Amino acid sequence: MRTGLTDTEIISRVLKGEQQVFAQLVERYQNYVFTLVFRMLESREDAEEVSQDIFVKAYRSLADFRGDSKFSTWLYTIVRTSCITFLRKKKLDTTSIDNEKTYIQVENRESGFKANLIEQKSRHAMVNEAIKMLSPDDAQVITLFYKGEQSLDEMGNILGLEPNTVKVKLHRARARLKEKMEKYFSHEVRELQRD
Amino acid sequence: MKYVNYSVINKLKDRTNNWQELYNNINEHRKNNFMNEMQSIEERLWDYIDGISGEREKSAVAKMIEKHLEWKNKYQELLEAHQLMQSAELEEPSMRFTKNVMEEIAKYQVAPATRSYINKKIIWGIGGFFIVMILGFLIYSFSQISFAGSTSPKLLTEYNSAMDKVNWNRFFSSTYTNIFMMVNVVLGLMMLDIYLTRKKQQHKEA
Numbered sequence: 001m002r003t004g005l006t007d008t009e010i011i012s013r014v015l016k017g018e019q020q021v022f023a024q025l026v027e028r029y030q031n032y033v034f035t036l037v038f039r040m041l042e043s044r045e046d047a048e049e050v051s052q053d054i055f056v057k058a059y060r061s062l063a064d065f066r067g068d069s070k071f072s073t074w075l076y077t078i079v080r081t082s083c084i085t086f087l088r089k090k091k092l093d094t095t096s097i098d099n100e101k102t103y104i105q106v107e108n109r110e111s112g113f114k115a116n117l118i119e120q121k122s123r124h125a126m127v128n129e130a131i132k133m134l135s136p137d138d139a140q141v142i143t144l145f146y147k148g149e150q151s152l153d154e155m156g157n158i159l160g161l162e163p164n165t166v167k168v169k170l171h172r173a174r175a176r177l178k179e180k181m182e183k184y185f186s187h188e189v190r191e192l193q194r195d
Numbered sequence: 196m197k198y199v200n201y202s203v204i205n206k207l208k209d210r211t212n213n214w215q216e217l218y219n220n221i222n223e224h225r226k227n228n229f230m231n232e233m234q235s236i237e238e239r240l241w242d243y244i245d246g247i248s249g250e251r252e253k254s255a256v257a258k259m260i261e262k263h264l265e266w267k268n269k270y271q272e273l274l275e276a277h278q279l280m281q282s283a284e285l286e287e288p289s290m291r292f293t294k295n296v297m298e299e300i301a302k303y304q305v306a307p308a309t310r311s312y313i314n315k316k317i318i319w320g321i322g323g324f325f326i327v328m329i330l331g332f333l334i335y336s337f338s339q340i341s342f343a344g345s346t347s348p349k350l351l352t353e354y355n356s357a358m359d360k361v362n363w364n365r366f367f368s369s370t371y372t373n374i375f376m377m378v379n380v381v382l383g384l385m386m387l388d389i390y391l392t393r394k395k396q397q398h399k400e401a
Contacts, residue, residue: 015305022300026293031285038286048288055296056303063308127283146280152247171241178276 007071014062022062026055029072032147033079039131039139040083046090054082069157072148076158130180138173145170236266240273325382328375 005013005024013021033054038047057078065074131139144150144158152170156163242248243256259266340357 019300020297023293023297026296030292030296031287034288034292035286047286048292051288052292052296052299056299059300060303060306061309062305063311124282124284127279128286131283142280142283143285146283147285167242167247171238174241174276174280175237177280181276181279 008067011062011065011067011071014059022059025058025071029075030055032072032143033075035147036076036079036140036143037083039143040136041086042136046086050082050086054078057082070150070154073150073154073158076144076148076150080158126181126185130177130185133180133184134173134176137169138176141166141169141173142177236269237273240266240270243270244273244277322382322386325379329379332375 005021007025007028010021010025014025030051034047034051037051037054038044041047041050054075058075061078065071131142134142141155144155145152150158152163152166155161155166155170159166161169239248239252239256243253248256256266260270261267
């Protein structure tokens with residue numbers, strides 16, 4: 001639950017020169033931004049660096065935020081361009097963000113995380129691990145919809161797609177996630193259901 | 196669909212004389228039908244769960260869930276998946292994250308809004324300049340054509356012969372002219388794009 005100042009109030013105070021108030025925006029959106037970046041770059045160190053950079057960029061161009069969309073929507077445009085620029089610069093040997101990871105990668109990840117998962121017996125951990133097995137594109141759509149509280153129209157705007165296309169992408173991403181959970185975590189899902 | 200229509204059997208029968216192949220085809224057909232049906236049920240249920248289906252569709256889906264076990268089971272399955280996805284937690288950066296960002300932004304100031312330093316008059320001025328240039332180019336081109344005798348009934352023939360006499364190479368052989376034309380085409384396309392985007396926006400708002 002959010003308490004205190006609204007995003008718009010924080011922004012107008014920052015624009016008036018109260019730089020320290022910006023920390024509230026960082027606190028509010030750091031997990032969201034970090035998750036999106038981490039799911040695109042797949043490296044905690046890189047994600048941390050790029051996320052910091054995103055907030056600095058957001059601060060510097062805060063005057064350009066016109067308030068006709070949610071702050072999170074505007075922030076996501078910076079997230080996306082920053083990640084793409086970073087990946088281009090680094091020329092990482094990764095698969096396209098539209099492609100799903102190979103089975104071997106998934107298997108390796110799954111075996112590593114499964115032990116940890118059983119220990120935690122946590123529903124959140126299981127879903128998070130399953131999301132990590134998805135392609136960055138699928139993970140992105142699910143994160144935006146479930147955690148970014150973005151509507152299909154808003155997602156369409158920020159991804160440059162028609163809402164119907166976003167809907168199809170979301171359906172597919174969810175189907176893939178469900179498939180992963182059934183394939184790798186069926187036992188845990190059953191246990192959680194019993195609990 | 197549990198039973199395959201006779202029309203489908205006949206259609207498949209026409210294509211083959213081998214009964215084993217026909218049997219396989221029918222099974223394949225059944226499987227495809229079943230998959231399509233399940234996919235459509237899933238899509239409708241997801242829309243229902245997300246709350247994006249219309250009122251009529253909502254009540255229709257609710258009735259289906261109530262009446263059909265297949266729908267009910269699928270709904271339960273998707274609802275569980277939906278709740279699991281909602282329960283997913285966000286990743287957390289390091290403890291020092293906010294501090295690092297605040298230390299970094301202390302070196303900067305908020306940049307002035309882009310709209311404050313882009314003067315629309317300058318943009319319109321540049322646009323106007325190019326329009327004048329295009330018009331000037333066209334006027335000059337047409338002024339080179341001799342329209343003598345244009346009142347005669349053989350207007351079109353004479354016009355064509357006049358156009359044939361124009362030495363087009365004079366206008367289009369120069370590299371600068373080509374570059375100029377290219378720039379104008381690009382600008383024209385940009386203006387068309389702006390116009391269409393605005394139209395689309397207006398349409399959306401309506």
